[in-house]
Amino acid sequence: MGIKAISQAVISRLPRYYRYLGQLRDEGIERISSRELSERMNVTASQIRQDLNNFGGFGHQGYGYNVDSLYIEIGKILGLTTKHNLILVGAGNLGRAIAGYAKFEKRGFIMRGIFDIDESLNGQDVRGIPIMPLDRIEQFILENDIDIAVICIPATASMAVVDRIVKCGIKAIWNFSHVDLDVPRDVIVENVHLSDSLMRLSYLMKQ
Amino acid sequence: MGIKAISQAVISRLPRYYRYLGQLRDEGIERISSRELSERMNVTASQIRQDLNNFGGFGHQGYGYNVDSLYIEIGKILGLTTKHNLILVGAGNLGRAIAGYAKFEKRGFIMRGIFDIDESLNGQDVRGIPIMPLDRIEQFILENDIDIAVICIPATASMAVVDRIVKCGIKAIWNFSHVDLDVPRDVIVENVHLSDSLMRLSYLMKQ
Numbered sequence: 001m002g003i004k005a006i007s008q009a010v011i012s013r014l015p016r017y018y019r020y021l022g023q024l025r026d027e028g029i030e031r032i033s034s035r036e037l038s039e040r041m042n043v044t045a046s047q048i049r050q051d052l053n054n055f056g057g058f059g060h061q062g063y064g065y066n067v068d069s070l071y072i073e074i075g076k077i078l079g080l081t082t083k084h085n086l087i088l089v090g091a092g093n094l095g096r097a098i099a100g101y102a103k104f105e106k107r108g109f110i111m112r113g114i115f116d117i118d119e120s121l122n123g124q125d126v127r128g129i130p131i132m133p134l135d136r137i138e139q140f141i142l143e144n145d146i147d148i149a150v151i152c153i154p155a156t157a158s159m160a161v162v163d164r165i166v167k168c169g170i171k172a173i174w175n176f177s178h179v180d181l182d183v184p185r186d187v188i189v190e191n192v193h194l195s196d197s198l199m200r201l202s203y204l205m206k207q
Numbered sequence: 208m209g210i211k212a213i214s215q216a217v218i219s220r221l222p223r224y225y226r227y228l229g230q231l232r233d234e235g236i237e238r239i240s241s242r243e244l245s246e247r248m249n250v251t252a253s254q255i256r257q258d259l260n261n262f263g264g265f266g267h268q269g270y271g272y273n274v275d276s277l278y279i280e281i282g283k284i285l286g287l288t289t290k291h292n293l294i295l296v297g298a299g300n301l302g303r304a305i306a307g308y309a310k311f312e313k314r315g316f317i318m319r320g321i322f323d324i325d326e327s328l329n330g331q332d333v334r335g336i337p338i339m340p341l342d343r344i345e346q347f348i349l350e351n352d353i354d355i356a357v358i359c360i361p362a363t364a365s366m367a368v369v370d371r372i373v374k375c376g377i378k379a380i381w382n383f384s385h386v387d388l389d390v391p392r393d394v395i396v397e398n399v400h401l402s403d404s405l406m407r408l409s410y411l412m413k414q
Contacts, residue, residue: 015403078406079413093304190408196222201397206286
């Protein structure tokens with residue numbers, strides 16, 4: 001079936017659909033109506049029908065959605081059927097939390113190595129993933145087919161590291177540094193700016 | 208000056224303006240033109256002028272913006288001049304990373320206590336912030352004027368804790384659990400769903 005011209009707004013909602021469908025699957029639910037899904041997700045049934053119509057053929061009058069098919073199809077659209085090899089830069093608490101989160105692996109994101117400027121961490125590991133000195137990062141990227149780098153270091157240090165890894169061919173960065181990275185146009189950056197998020201919360205509390 | 212009818216889109220950009228203005232301030236820059244700010248932030252100068260016009264009176268023809276005034280004004284709009292008392296639930300790596308981040312305090316977010324179901328952590332601390340058993344959370348909220356709770360526990364455990372703390376009057380939740388919380392309408396939830404973010408990155412890599 002044709003997957004074309006899906007709007008940014010729909011795309012931004014896909015991970016949430018995927019999460020809910022995964023829960024339904026874990027509960028052993030095989031099919032669900034747009035009305036039931038709408039109650040769970042707290043969006044309108046018509047929004048759900050519109051969104052999911054983009055992927056064609058899964059909703060059937062009087063039957064609803066086949067949970068498994070829809071879960072698999074959305075997973076494909078999200079690129080979760082492709083395996084990705086990741087490295088993480090910065091073995092502080094946040095870095096260790098992310099490296100320690102085994103669930104990402106079920107979705108095809110495999111953490112291969114952790115790098116830190118603190119050489120005393122050399123030889124340690126998180127969940128079996130080795131912590132290595134930063135000066136080995138280029139070689140490791142090239143030898144291990146790494147395509148995503150997770151950046152968990154202070155803002156002042158992040159651009160220098162990002163320049164280095166982009167030169168080695170990294171095309172996707174999951175950025176937790178509190179700075180907007182300046183990268184070539186063909187490099188994708190997904191930011192998690194925690195202080196921006198906390199400020200949004202603060203703003204909403206004032207209203 | 209009147210602050211009224213500011214669109215959601217502008218609001219969502221405010222933390223980023225605040226971050227950049229803070230950097231300029233740290234660099235000792237007193238004023239900046241919309242053109243210079245636009246180059247730094249990688250948005251158009253006309254977007255900046257439109258956005259900042261919402262707050263009135265800070266841009267002057269041929270002068271630009273007074274960095275300090277604008278920083279302070281946006282801080283007020285974001286509610287950063289109000290002090291907030293926070294607790295954190297879940298002293299795992301992610302929780303410790305957030306509790307350990309002293310910069311939030313400069314913006315008025317004061318972490319008062321950390322709670323964990325693992326009683327063996329009782330008596331430990333993160334940066335001087337005590338880790339306490341979960342069964343003391345209600346009393347602590349009431350005695351310490353807590354208004355924000357940060358939730359860093361597994362999705363399966365989070366709703367039960369959130370129900371308890373909402374009953375004690377918590378009106379704002381910064382949620383890191385991988386689940387959408389079901390709360391009364393007057394409770395604000397700001398979600399940081401890390402796996403949704405990673406899936407967006409994965410989707411963008413496919414394009």
